[in-house]
Amino acid sequence: MSNLDPKIRIGRINYTNVWPIYYYFPALMNTSEVEIIEQVPTSLNQAMAAGSIDMGPISSFSYGQFFEDYMLFPDLSVSSYGEVNSILLFHDKPLREIVNGRIMLPTTSATSVNLLKIIIEKFYGGKPTYEYAKPNLEQMMGEADAALLIGDDAIKESWRNQTHMITDLGQEWAKWTGKWMTFAVWAIRKETIVNYPELVTNIFDAFKASKEKAHQDPQSMIEEAQAKVGGTPAFWHHYFHTLCYDFANEQWDGLMTYYQYCYELGFLPKPVQLGLWNENKVARVTE
Numbered sequence: 001m002s003n004l005d006p007k008i009r010i011g012r013i014n015y016t017n018v019w020p021i022y023y024y025f026p027a028l029m030n031t032s033e034v035e036i037i038e039q040v041p042t043s044l045n046q047a048m049a050a051g052s053i054d055m056g057p058i059s060s061f062s063y064g065q066f067f068e069d070y071m072l073f074p075d076l077s078v079s080s081y082g083e084v085n086s087i088l089l090f091h092d093k094p095l096r097e098i099v100n101g102r103i104m105l106p107t108t109s110a111t112s113v114n115l116l117k118i119i120i121e122k123f124y125g126g127k128p129t130y131e132y133a134k135p136n137l138e139q140m141m142g143e144a145d146a147a148l149l150i151g152d153d154a155i156k157e158s159w160r161n162q163t164h165m166i167t168d169l170g171q172e173w174a175k176w177t178g179k180w181m182t183f184a185v186w187a188i189r190k191e192t193i194v195n196y197p198e199l200v201t202n203i204f205d206a207f208k209a210s211k212e213k214a215h216q217d218p219q220s221m222i223e224e225a226q227a228k229v230g231g232t233p234a235f236w237h238h239y240f241h242t243l244c245y246d247f248a249n250e251q252w253d254g255l256m257t258y259y260q261y262c263y264e265l266g267f268l269p270k271p272v273q274l275g276l277w278n279e280n281k282v283a284r285v286t287e
């Protein structure tokens with residue numbers, strides 16, 4: 001690695017949902033030390049697991065698969081209590097009538113496909129067949145009883161939708177569990193914490209500061225979202241305020257319930273432990 005190479009490769013989900021955490025980040029960081037790599041969640045999950053990305057948001061399910069290799073930043077996540085508005089199941093008959101049918105899952109998602117399986121199999125007692133497809137609603141619905149979309153794909157289809165019923169998975173989860181749901185977590189590979197402890201701290205501070213600034217002054221971010229993706233300022237205002245970017249007790253509690261159900265249903269091979277990064281305890285990571 002030459003002196004000019006970035007020290008840390010940071011992932012970025014290429015959906016609007018993460019904008020608040022990145023919006024002011026370049027203004028708050030020495031960006032020559034980092035490189036930002038933007039991809040759909042499942043590609044970020046793979047790149048983190050392979051070590052070709054060092055930190056950033058991944059599907060919370062993927063943390064459950066590889067938790068021994070990562071630590072999580074506290075205070076950063078993509079979570080909701082109830083509605084998410086961008087994790088949506090489209091279907092033409094009531095949910096209860098399709099839980100033994102044919103369900104299309106998007107290749108972009110890990111957390112939400114397993115969340116849907118929990119909802120259908122554990123809460124509704126269904127046993128459908130699942131198939132993965134590219135996130136294209138028309139094609140997916142042409143072959144199935146229901147189709148799941150996440151991120152901006154879900155948002156755009158919800159605006160276009162005239163005919164399908166829509167179930168928001170955040171709402172379903174809260175209805176059955178009364179808990180928060182965390183869709184994405186900010187993971188750091190353990191060796192990155194050991195190799196660049198100060199830079200990791202600076203990145204954490206910049207992400208948190210961006211999140212707070214975007215929350216206090218969302219106007220220009222909302223205008224950019226409208227110009228880039230469409231929709232109305234009212235939609236984006238509601239969207240960014242309904243999503244919650246915190247990661248503390250309530251989110252941990254909801255996420256641990258999700259992991260427990262994933263384990264019970266055989267989606268994860270072992271019980272998951274949350275390992276939280278703490279700038280004062282870098283040494284613990286190497287133990």
Ligand SMILES: C=C(O[C@@H]1C=C(C(=O)O)C=C[C@H]1O)C(=O)O
Pocket residue numbers: 013015017041042058059060078084086087108109110111112113150151152183184
């Ligand atoms: C809220 C969302 O959460 C996302 C859902 C993910 C998943 O299902 O694996 C991963 C990252 C998050 O961006 C969304 O995409 O709309």
